[in-house]
Amino acid sequence: MNIKMLSMGAMALAMMTGAALAGGSTGTSALDDPAKMTPFFTDAGMKTMKSDDEFKAAWMALTEEDRASMTKDCGDNVIGKSHDNFCAKTKQLGGAN
Structure with a gap:
């Protein structure tokens, strides 16, 4: 259990650091x-x-606002094309549900 907790903590830290370095x-x-x-x-x-x-x-763990934003981005031809696999899966889920 401790290894799992440490791994999840390290992943969370990496995600926060990556977002901070990317400027949000x-x-x-x-x-x-x-x-x-x-x-x-x-x-x-x-x-x-x-x-x-x-x-x-x-997908369901995201906020409604994040799901709406991602669904909108998938509808953009340029953005959606560069994330085609992800967008296809969101469409299978019916967008936000």
Whole structure:
């Protein structure tokens, strides 16, 4: 149990540090925010998506505002195309549900 707690703490710290170094999400897509996107991927490089059940759990853990922002970004042709796998999964979930 301690290893799991340490791992989760390290992951949270890495996500906060990454967001701080990137200057937050000012002027960028929510889909480019590592703090929001990391829960949907199995790897640090965010190349491999989690299973459908894990993806849905991460999606439902977001705030309604974050889900709306991400859904909007998926509707943008340029932004959505660079995140096509993620956007396809959000559409399978019916957008915000």
